Every structure is written in C-alpha cells, then in structure tokens.
Amino acid sequence: MPRSIEFREAIREAMCEEMRRDARVFLLGEEVAQYQGAYKVSRGMLKEFGPRRVIDAPISENGFSGLGIGAAMYGLRPIIEFMSWSFSLVAADQILNNAPKMLYMSGGQFPIPIVFRGNGGAGGQLGSTHSWCVESMYANVPGLKMAIPFDAYDAKGLLKTAIRDDNPVFVLESERLLSVKGEVPEGDYLVPFGEAAIRRQGTDCTIVSFGRPLYFCLEAAESLAAEGIECEVIDGRTVRPLDIETISRSVARTNYCVVVDESWPFASIGAELAAQIHVLNFDDLDNHVVRVQADDVPAPYAYNLEQEMLPNARKICEAVRAVTYAA
Amino acid sequence: MSTMATPPAAEQNLAAKLPDETLREWLSDMLLIREFEVRSMQAYQNKKIGGFLHIYIGQEAVAVGAVAALNDDDPVITAYRDHGLALARGTDPKHCMAELLGRIGGCSKGKGGSMHFFDKARSMYGGHGIVGAQCPLGVGLAFATRYQDEVIEEGRSRHVTVCFLGDGALNQGAFHEAMNLAGILDLPMIFACENNGYAMGTAIDRGTTRADDLAVKAVAYGLERATINGMDVQKVYDGMKPIVEQCRRASRPAFVELRTYRYKGHSMSDPRKYRTKEEEQYYEEEDPIDRLANYLMTQRSFDGEAYEALVKKTRTRVREAIKWAEASPAPDLDELYTDVYVDTWGPYLGTSPPKMNDK
Ligand SMILES: Cc1ncc(C[n+]2csc(CCOP(=O)(O)OP(=O)(O)O)c2C)c(N)n1
Numbered sequence: 001m002p003r004s005i006e007f008r009e010a011i012r013e014a015m016c017e018e019m020r021r022d023a024r025v026f027l028l029g030e031e032v033a034q035y036q037g038a039y040k041v042s043r044g045m046l047k048e049f050g051p052r053r054v055i056d057a058p059i060s061e062n063g064f065s066g067l068g069i070g071a072a073m074y075g076l077r078p079i080i081e082f083m084s085w086s087f088s089l090v091a092a093d094q095i096l097n098n099a100p101k102m103l104y105m106s107g108g109q110f111p112i113p114i115v116f117r118g119n120g121g122a123g124g125q126l127g128s129t130h131s132w133c134v135e136s137m138y139a140n141v142p143g144l145k146m147a148i149p150f151d152a153y154d155a156k157g158l159l160k161t162a163i164r165d166d167n168p169v170f171v172l173e174s175e176r177l178l179s180v181k182g183e184v185p186e187g188d189y190l191v192p193f194g195e196a197a198i199r200r201q202g203t204d205c206t207i208v209s210f211g212r213p214l215y216f217c218l219e220a221a222e223s224l225a226a227e228g229i230e231c232e233v234i235d236g237r238t239v240r241p242l243d244i245e246t247i248s249r250s251v252a253r254t255n256y257c258v259v260v261d262e263s264w265p266f267a268s269i270g271a272e273l274a275a276q277i278h279v280l281n282f283d284d285l286d287n288h289v290v291r292v293q294a295d296d297v298p299a300p301y302a303y304n305l306e307q308e309m310l311p312n313a314r315k316i317c318e319a320v321r322a323v324t325y326a327a
Numbered sequence: 328m329s330t331m332a333t334p335p336a337a338e339q340n341l342a343a344k345l346p347d348e349t350l351r352e353w354l355s356d357m358l359l360i361r362e363f364e365v366r367s368m369q370a371y372q373n374k375k376i377g378g379f380l381h382i383y384i385g386q387e388a389v390a391v392g393a394v395a396a397l398n399d400d401d402p403v404i405t406a407y408r409d410h411g412l413a414l415a416r417g418t419d420p421k422h423c424m425a426e427l428l429g430r431i432g433g434c435s436k437g438k439g440g441s442m443h444f445f446d447k448a449r450s451m452y453g454g455h456g457i458v459g460a461q462c463p464l465g466v467g468l469a470f471a472t473r474y475q476d477e478v479i480e481e482g483r484s485r486h487v488t489v490c491f492l493g494d495g496a497l498n499q500g501a502f503h504e505a506m507n508l509a510g511i512l513d514l515p516m517i518f519a520c521e522n523n524g525y526a527m528g529t530a531i532d533r534g535t536t537r538a539d540d541l542a543v544k545a546v547a548y549g550l551e552r553a554t555i556n557g558m559d560v561q562k563v564y565d566g567m568k569p570i571v572e573q574c575r576r577a578s579r580p581a582f583v584e585l586r587t588y589r590y591k592g593h594s595m596s597d598p599r600k601y602r603t604k605e606e607e608q609y610y611e612e613e614d615p616i617d618r619l620a621n622y623l624m625t626q627r628s629f630d631g632e633a634y635e636a637l638v639k640k641t642r643t644r645v646r647e648a649i650k651w652a653e654a655s656p657a658p659d660l661d662e663l664y665t666d667v668y669v670d671t672w673g674p675y676l677g678t679s680p681p682k683m684n685d686k
C-alpha cells in the first residue's frame with residue numbers, strides 16, 4: 001500500500017533512518033531539539049536520539065557551521081540545519097571557504113562529509129533579507145554538491161543520498177512545500193545525484209527547472225496543452241552534479257527550451273543552463289533558450305509585487321509561446 | 328553548560344622535573360623550526376617560494392611547549408603561521424619544505440602552500456588562511472572527539488583540542504561565536520592566543536580592547552583562563568599542562584594568552600616600520616632558544632660542544648630536507664582535478680592523500 005506523507009515528514013524520515021544506521025550522523029541547528037524544529041521538520045527526534053545527537057545551537061550560523069565542518073574533519077557526518085538558507089549568508093566563510101575546499105587544500109587528507117539543509121527560496125512575503133534564493137550564488141563554488149527536492153519522495157531519497165555522500169552537500173528545501181503530501185515508501189531507498197527526472201512528457205518545448213518552480217512549470221504545461229503546445233518538464237534534481245545529458249536529449253527532440261530559475265538572472269543557474277544548452281544543442285535549436293527568472297530587484301514585501309517578481313505560470317506560458325513562435 | 332569543579336592549579340616547575348632528554352628534544356625542535364624558517368626566507372628571496380610566507384621565528388616556544396603538554400592524538404589547529412606547529416607535531420621538514428616549493432611531496436601535495444599545512448596522521452588539522460576561521464573548526468574538533476569518545480565508543484571523553492589563534496583573530500566574530508559554543512556545549516578545548524603584539528601593522532592596543540589582559544576575554548564566556556609567558560618553553564609547558572589535563576578531566580574549555588613576539592615581518596614584504604629597533608632588540612634578548620640552551624648548559628648535563636653538535640645536526644637535517652623537496656616533482660597536471668570531490672564524476676578525478684612517511 002503506497003503511503004502518503006508530508007514533505008517535512010519525508011525529510012525527518014531520511015534523517016532518522018540515517019541516524020539509526022550510522023552513529024556518526026547527528027543533527028545540529030537552531031531550535032531543532034527542544035522546540036521540535038522551527039518548521040517541525042525534526043519533531044520527535046530529540047526524544048528518539050537524545051540531546052547528544054540532536055543538538056540545539058545558539059543563533060550563531062558561522063560558528064555552528066564551522067563546528068560541523070570541524071567535526072566532519074574528525075570523521076563525523078553532521079547534518080546542519082539552517083532555519084532558512086537566507087541566514088547562511090552570515091556563515092558564508094565556513095560553508096564556502098572551508099567545507100568545499102578542505103579536501104583540496106589538504107591534498108586529499110580531509111574530506112568533509114556534511115549536509116547543510118534548510119528552507120530555500122522566496123514566496124511568503126518575507127521581505128528582502130528572508131527571501132534569498134542562494135542556489136545560483138553557491139552553485140558557483142566547486143567542491144560542493146547541491147540538491148533541490150521537488151516532492152516528498154525526492155526529499156527523502158535525495159537527503160539520504162546526501163547524508164551518505166562523502167562531500168559537502170547543500171540541500172535546499174522549500175518552506176512552501178513542507179506540508180505538501182506525496183507518496184513515499186517506508187524504509188530505505190536512495191535517489192541518486194546527477195539524474196534528472198522527466199516530470200511531464202511532451203514534444204513541443206522543453207522546460208527545465210529545480211524545486212518549487214517546477215509546480216508553476218507543470219501548471220503552465222497544462223494550460224499550454226489546451227492551446228496545443230505539449231511541453232516536456234524536466235526536474236534537474238541536483239545542480240551539482242548537473243544532468244545536462246537528459247536535458248540536452250530532450251531539447252534535441254523538442255528544438256525549443258525554456259529555463260525557469262527562481263534566482264536573479266545575472267550570472268545564475270538559468271544563465272548557466274542556457275549557455276550549456278546553446279553549446280550542446282546548437283544545431284537542434286529553432287530559437288535561442290528563453291529564461292524565466294526572478295526579476296533583477298530585491299524581493300519586495302507587497303503580495304502583488306512579490307508575485308510579479310517571481311517566476312509564475314503566466315510568465316512561463318508567455319515564455320513558451322514566445323520561444324515556439326506561437327505568440 | 329557546567330563550570331569546572333576546581334580551577335587548574337598553578338603548578339610550578341613541572342618542566343624542571345622532566346628528564347634532560349625531554350628538554351633536549353624541545354631545544355632540538357625549536358632549533359629545527361628556526362633553521363627551517365631561515366632557509367624558507369632564503370628560498371623565498373630566491374623566488375623558489377610564491378605567495379605569502381609567514382615566518383614563526385621568535386614564537387618557537389609556544390608551539391613546542393604546547394605540543395609537549397598534549398597527547399599525540401589530541402587535535403591541533405592553527406592559522407596561516409603554521410610551519411612551527413607542523414614541525415613541532417613531527418611532520419618531516421622535507422614534506423613541509425616540499426609544500427612551500429609547491430611539490431607533490433608536500434604535506435598537502437603542493438596544493439595548500441605555506442598557509443595550509445595539514446598532517447592527518449599527526450592530528451594536525453591545518454593551517455587556515457582566513458583570520459579567526461579556524462576557531463569554529465576547533466570547536467568542531469573538540470565536539471567530535473567528545474562525541475567519538477562518549478557517544479560512539481561509549482567511554483569517557485579523553486581528548487583535548489588546542490586551537491591556536493593570533494591576537495588579530497580576537498576581533499573576529501568567528502572567534503566569539505566559537506568561544507560561546509565551546510562554553511555552552513562543554514567542549515574539551517583550549518583557545519591558545521599567540522599574542523605577538525601585532526596583527527600585521529596594527530599594534531594590539533589599536534585593534535583590541537583590554538589588550539593589557541587578554542585572558543579577560545574568557546570571563547564573559549565562562550571559560551577557564553591563564554596568561555603564559557610564551558618566550559620560555561618551560562613556562563609554556565608549565566602553564567599549558569595543568570590546563571590541558573583539567574580540560575581533559577572536566578570536558579570544559581579554556582582560553583590562554585601566550586605572550587610572544589614575531590622577530591620578522593608579518594610576511595616577507597613587511598618592512599616593520601610600525602615598531603622600533605629597541606623593541607625588537609628587547610625580545611631578541613629574551614630569545615626562547617638561547618634561554619633553554621643556557622638552562623641546559625647551566626643546570627643540566629649539556630655543554631657548548633653538545634649544543635654546537637645539535638645546531639650542526641639541525642642544519643644538516645634542513646639542508647637534506649631542501650634537497651629532498653627540490654628533487655620532488657611538481658604535481659602532475661591531473662592533480663588540478665584531484666581532491667575536488669571524493670568521488671569521480673564529470674571532470675573530477677577522485678582523491679588521494681599525500682604520500683608522507685607514516686607514523
Ligand atoms: C578575514 C581576513 N581578513 C584579513 C586577512 C589578512 N590578514 C592576514 S594575517 C592578518 C593579521 C593577523 O594577525 P594575527 O591574528 O595577530 O596573527 P599573526 O600574523 O600575528 O600571527 C591579516 C589582517 C585575512 N587573512 N583574513
């Protein structure tokens with residue numbers, strides 16, 4: 001019997017299963033233990049694993065990120081929770097300088113098997129400081145891996161893969177998806193890194209995205225289907241490693257591509273995808289790749305402005321019509 | 328958070344009770360560091376070493392005395408002025424020199440450089456370039472030893488981590504976050520501040536409050552504290568040993584100020600215009616190597632001849648190390664894509680540790 005659970009429960013299940021399996025795994029972050037998680041992701045974990053393995057950290061992101069990295073140097077496998085990836089900016093030195101470079105700087109002596117995870121992305125009228133989409137900025141750095149789960153199934157499977165990975169992995173979850181239910185098997189399964197998933201098949205245009213904006217892509221694909229445009233929607237799943245092959249194969253069939261990326265357009269994942277597709281599919285494309293990204297402005301508070309700033313189904317529809325010359 | 332049951336006893340003359348042989352080893356280690364640094368400066372001037380080179384001359388007693396107070400498997404970590412600590416920990420000077428020359432035989436395969444010496448087998452967790460950034464890492468090491476000892480092995484916490492930092496790092500947020508975390512989590516570690524009076528050209532009292540008594544930094548965080556004369560290796564040992572054992576027993580952190588002096592510039596390009604010749608002379612007269620040599624020659628079975636022999640032996644050792652390092656090849660170009668990720672994917676070629684003489 002398939003079982004339906006919330007995205008947040010899927011994350012919790014991944015952590016609990018991995019902690020039962022490997023005593024070196026522990027969870028550290030703000031409010032993860034006694035408060036049961038700022039977003040209730042870690043509810044019940046303190047009770048099962050005790051305060052030695054589920055640890056409340058003070059509001060000290062640079063400090064406790066570095067703590068995790070130091071512990072990983074010694075051989076532990078920390079899971080560090082950011083209440084929001086927006087707050088990881090004060091830990092930038094540790095997560096970008098130390099985690100992804102330690103193995104290299106030490107000539108191969110110190111791998112950093114660590115997971116940084118938490119809410120990423122905008123979408124709840126939180127204003128500029130709390131609405132960061134860090135993926136483009138952080139994906140620039142070699143030495144880290146990055147996963148952005150789309151549904152509860154992937155949330156569990158990708159996180160388990162992340163915890164077992166011997167490299168630093170950034171897992172960007174969306175606060176807006178935490179309550180969304182999905183079918184999740186009980187027990188062990190892994191979603192491998194670097195394997196994109198085709199979320200909807202289509203022949204007329206390829207749409208590529210990661211995480212929450214995929215829901216807007218699927219919504220757009222439905223209304224475009226009514227207009228006679230069949231879109232193929234691809235979930236990249238991991239940004240590093242990037243499964244450009246699956247994307248490229250799809251574009252070779254559809255000859256058109258729209259990239260949807262929640263972060264700012266300048267020097268972004270969207271720009272990177274467009275560049276790679278232009279190189280790989282130069283002879284296949286019947287138009288240049290069109291990008292749908294957040295507007296190049298700080299995230300506003302007002303509901304209408306925020307909605308206008310972020311990628312949405314309307315913008316994606318417009319982009320697909322434009323790229324396929326249907327408009 | 329708990330507090331220590333009893334403050335560490337200010338034990339006197341612990342080093343004086345140690346056998347001749349131990350103190351001779353300290354002298355030998357300090358001489359090795361100094362000779363290594365003198366030859367490094369020459370190599371830098373001959374353009375064999377690139378980038379930044381931060382010289383440890385003057386501070387030798389700190390690394391040697393502190394390491395002597397530790398067990399071999401107690402983790403140590405420091406900033407970029409790291410040659411002395413690696414050598415004190417027993418990393419072969421040939422691997423250190425090869426690192427400076429950017430060779431595959433280096434202690435980081437030539438990929439770290441002067442600021443990033445690492446030696447896993449000797450629990451040397453690096454050389455770190457960002458001022459203060461090693462402090463949270465040190466907290467993580469102490470967290471991990473305690474977790475390993477208590478949670479995984481279900482025994483007693485039995486390690487102590489020493490995290491060295493410059494006086495300039497006292498002004499970094501990372502340091503203060505680390506002190507608070509170590510305090511709140513009851514971690515067995517010592518923040519060992521090497522106060523050499525300057526952060527580059529900034530005299531300590533121009534950058535740091537309460538420069539007259541840095542150990543007060545420990546008070547607000549509830550850490551044990553001590554002030555130690557870092558120009559005298561016996562005093563370093565005497566000061567560190569009881570605190571190390573107290574931290575080990577009680578699983579609590581401490582902060583110590585080690586008062587020392589760097590004889591050379593901040594890095595090789597520093598003309599030292601911000602301080603006087605008199606000041607430099609004063610500290611050169613306090614020289615930690617001369618002090619221990621004099622002690623050994625006046626109070627122990629050691630004489631001028633034995634000292635000369637030791638100096639000569641050290642010179643030969645460093646000369647041999649340079650020869651070995653120069654013969655070590657530059658890293659193969661494959662190394663560019665090695666050690667980025669542990670696994671092999673895309674352009675990345677997996678990882679392989681340096682081939683250092685095993686312990
Ligand atoms: C975050 C950061 N800011 C600036 C620098 C440049 N810098 C390198 S060393 C140094 C002075 C640090 O002095 P101190 O901590 O006293 O150590 P010492 O050099 O005396 O050993 C500065 C400013 C740096 N490496 N990292």
Ligand SMILES: [Mg+2]
Pocket residue numbers: 493494495521522523524525526527
């Ligand atoms: Mg200094």
